[in-house]
Each structure stands twice: as structure tokens, then as C-alpha cells.
Amino acid sequence: VTRHFGDLQGLRETVPLGIxxxxxxxxxxxxxxxxxxxxxxxxxxxxxxxxxxxxxYRRRFGEVERLDARxxxxxxxxxxxxxxxxxxxxxxxxxxxxxxxxxxxxxxxPYESRFFRVVEGQPSRxxxxxxxxxxxxxxxLLGLSGCVAAQALAPRYPAQAVEVLCIVFGAALxxxxxxxxxxxAQLYYPVLGVLLLAAIAFHGATVALVPALGQFxxxxxxxxxxxxxxxxxDHWTLEKVLRPAGARRSLFARVREDAEETPWEEMQREExx
Amino acid sequence: MSGTxxxxxxxxxRRIHEPTRLAILAALSACERADFLFLQGITGLTxxxxxxxxxxxxxxxLVEIEKRFVDKKTQTLARLSRAGREALDSYWRxxxxxxxxxxxWRPAQALPVPAGS
Numbered sequence: 001v002t003r004h005f006g007d008l009q010g011l012r013e014t015v016p017l018g019i020x021x022x023x024x025x026x027x028x029x030x031x032x033x034x035x036x037x038x039x040x041x042x043x044x045x046x047x048x049x050x051x052x053x054x055x056x057y058r059r060r061f062g063e064v065e066r067l068d069a070r071x072x073x074x075x076x077x078x079x080x081x082x083x084x085x086x087x088x089x090x091x092x093x094x095x096x097x098x099x100x101x102x103x104x105x106x107x108x109x110p111y112e113s114r115f116f117r118v119v120e121g122q123p124s125r126x127x128x129x130x131x132x133x134x135x136x137x138x139x140x141l142l143g144l145s146g147c148v149a150a151q152a153l154a155p156r157y158p159a160q161a162v163e164v165l166c167i168v169f170g171a172a173l174x175x176x177x178x179x180x181x182x183x184x185a186q187l188y189y190p191v192l193g194v195l196l197l198a199a200i201a202f203h204g205a206t207v208a209l210v211p212a213l214g215q216f217x218x219x220x221x222x223x224x225x226x227x228x229x230x231x232x233x234d235h236w237t238l239e240k241v242l243r244p245a246g247a248r249r250s251l252f253a254r255v256r257e258d259a260e261e262t263p264w265e266e267m268q269r270e271e272x273x
Numbered sequence: 274m275s276g277t278x279x280x281x282x283x284x285x286x287r288r289i290h291e292p293t294r295l296a297i298l299a300a301l302s303a304c305e306r307a308d309f310l311f312l313q314g315i316t317g318l319t320x321x322x323x324x325x326x327x328x329x330x331x332x333x334x335l336v337e338i339e340k341r342f343v344d345k346k347t348q349t350l351a352r353l354s355r356a357g358r359e360a361l362d363s364y365w366r367x368x369x370x371x372x373x374x375x376x377x378w379r380p381a382q383a384l385p386v387p388a389g390s
Contacts, residue, residue, distance in 0.1 A: 002303035002315065062311030063350075064304045242314035 001241045005064040008238050011053040014231030018224045019046045061242045162219030163200045169223045170196030188233045192226040278375040288333045289364045298361050306352035
């Protein structure tokens with residue numbers, strides 16, 4: 001949790017990313033309410049989350065400076081960069097020009113990438129700079145290729161576009177789990193990845209069950225669902241570990257009581273006597 | 274390190290070999306530095322207890338404490354010092370060796386059989 005404190009702040013990164021997809025898949029609700037109203041509601045939710053989440057995490061759980069602090073250009077997904085502000089007060093964020101365009105109008109493209117200069121203090125002894133850059137680049141290319149391919153396919157082959165989206169973002173969930181060191185506590189990542197891939201493997205049955213999932217917008221909502229759930233579970237992991245209500249706190253409390261009863265210093269004094 | 278597992282256990286660094294201090298050091302070893310609130314959350318300690326342990330660790334030169342003002346409030350940041358990181362690495366190596374030794378150890382090697390039994 002300490003090492004991946006930033007990654008596990010689901011409301012700061014993964015949930016906004018999920019909301020982006022549901023915004024772009026908002027057409028699925030077109031028959032029910034106005035597309036623009038739905039879009040605006042999600043955009044407002046996204047903005048509020050982006051603005052509030054960083055402060056929320058800092059106040060609730062404190063701050064942790066990563067061991068592999070470094071300076072780099074980091075590709076981010078729009079508008080997840082706004083949520084990705086700094087927990088350490090030392091980052092510098094610079095909004096790319098098309099970010100303004102995105103927020104300027106509600107008819108933004110489904111996916112945008114931009115680069116941020118991220119300065120995270122002085123490099124420490126164990127900087128795996130090339131590794132971190134490679135990871136960022138792979139995640140970026142993975143997402144970009146999937147979205148571009150899906151976009152290209154969507155007008156003529158909506159079903160194939162949905163497949164591309166699910167395959168790419170299912171794989172991205174696996175990749176994220178690998179980045180989180182394949183911890184059992186984050187097993188929900190591969191599970192959600194499998195669910196996305198299963199939605200493709202059994203596409204016929206899925207569409208028969210929920211016809212909207214056969215459309216591109218439906219695919220967006222499916223991907224969004226997986227990422228949103230992953231983000232919420234990340235948040236829950238932090239809550240569970242850092243705000244222990246039951247067993248874990250009592251375990252530590254017990255250890256502490258034991259330590260208070262027979263601290264090493266007291267034992268040493270006994271021995272000396 | 275040599276001797277029985279009990280001797281090895283007795284030679285472990287007492288500054289580190291205490292559950293709460295070990296929890297603090299283990300958390301700090303996974304990051305560059307962390308603030309008081311985070312350490313309190315991850316260890317489940319009270320403010321007073323954590324403060325006292327951090328002071329001990331700072332006195333021992335294992336941890337460096339930095340205080341700064343954020344939004345007119347004092348923020349305490351703790352960082353594992355170079356000596357602290359080395360001491361913790363050494364501690365884990367000793368525990369690993371102890372564990373290996375304990376798995377091989379047989380009571381007959383250390384306890385003399387009482388005469389007449």
C-alpha cells in the first residue's frame with residue numbers, strides 16, 4: 001500500500017477514467033433523456049471528483065512520496081490529468097492546449113492524450129527511470145491504439161469496435177495488475193479483465209442479453225463499468241488498510257498492548273537485574 | 274551470524290525488533306518519505322504512541338523527521354535515513370538467516386541430556 005499509495009487512489013485516477021468512457025458512451029441513454037444533459041451531469045461529476053479527490057486523499061490518509069521520485073513527461077488520459085494533481089505539493093502540471101478544447105465544449109472527442117511534465121522531487125537511489133518510462137509508454141500506447149482502432153471501426157463495424165475496446169482495456173486491466181506487483185489483494189483487476197474478455201468471447205450471448213452492448217456506446221459503458229469498479233475497489237483497499245475498523249486494528253492494538261506490557265527495554269532491565 | 278536460533282534472536286537489533294517500530298520502518302522503507310497521518314493509519318497507532326516511537330527512531334539515527342507548514346498547520350514528514358535503511362536491510366537478512374537456522378535446529382544440539390535420564 002505504501003509503495004502504490006498513489007496508484008490505489010481510485011477516485012483520483014481510475015474512477016475518473018471510467019467516467020470518461022461513460023461520458024463518451026452516453027449515447028446509450030439518448031432515448032431516455034437528452035444526450036447533452038447526461039453528458040453534462042457526468043462532466044460535472046468528473047470535475048467535482050477531480051477537484052476534490054486530491055485534497056480528500058491528503059486529508060484522509062496523509063501523503064507519501066514515492067521512492068522512485070523522478071522527473072519525466074508522463075502521458076495521461078484526458079481529463080484524468082486534472083485528477084492527477086500532486087499529493088506532494090511539488091509536482092508541476094501543465095495543461096496541454098487540447099485539454100482546454102476538451103473542457104471548452106461538451107462535444108469532445110472520446111479520447112484524448114496529453115503530456116504532463118511531472119516533477120517529483122529529487123531522484124533517489126533506486127530510480128528505475130527507464131522502467132517507469134517504459135511502463136507509461138506501454139499503458140499509453142495500449143489505450144491509444146485501442147481507442148483509435150475502435151473509433152475507426154465504430155461507424156461501419158460497431159460490434160468489432162466494441163470487441164477492440166474490450167480486448168484492449170481488458171488487457172490494460174491485466175497490465176495494471178502487473179504494475180501493482182500482482183498482489184492477491186488486487187486480484188479484482190485480472191477478474192475484471194477476464195470479464196471484459198469474456199464479454200467478447202461470448203459476444204453473441206452478451207448482445208442477446210443486453211442489446212445496447214452491441215453498439216459502440218454500449219461497449220464504452222462496458223469498459224467504463226470495469227474501470228469504475230476497479231477504481232472503487234482500489235479506494236476500498238486504501239480504506240480497508242488505512243482506516244481499519246475491525247480485525248486489523250485490534251491485531252495492532254493487541255501487539256501494542258503486548259509491547260507496552262513487556263517492552264524490550266523493560267526486558268533488558270530485568271536481565272540486567 | 275552463528276550460534277543457536279535463541280542466540281541469534283538475542284542479537285537482533287532491538288531498536289528495530291519491536292512490532293510497532295518495525296511496522297513504521299517497513300512502511301518508510303517502501304517510500305521516500307511519508308507524513309504522520311499516513312504512518313498513523315498504516316500502523317494503527319495513537320498519535321502519542323507513534324510520536325514516541327518516531328522520537329526513539331530519530332534518536333537512534335534510523336529516521337529523519339522534517340516539519341513544515343501546510344495550510345497553516347504543521348505537517349510532520351518522516352524519512353528512513355541511510356543508516357536506517359542499512360540497519361533494516363541487515364535486520365531482514367538476520368531474520369532470514371535465523372529462520373533458516375531455526376528450521377534446521379534440533380533441541381539435542383543445544384540442550385544437554387540430564388544425567389540419569
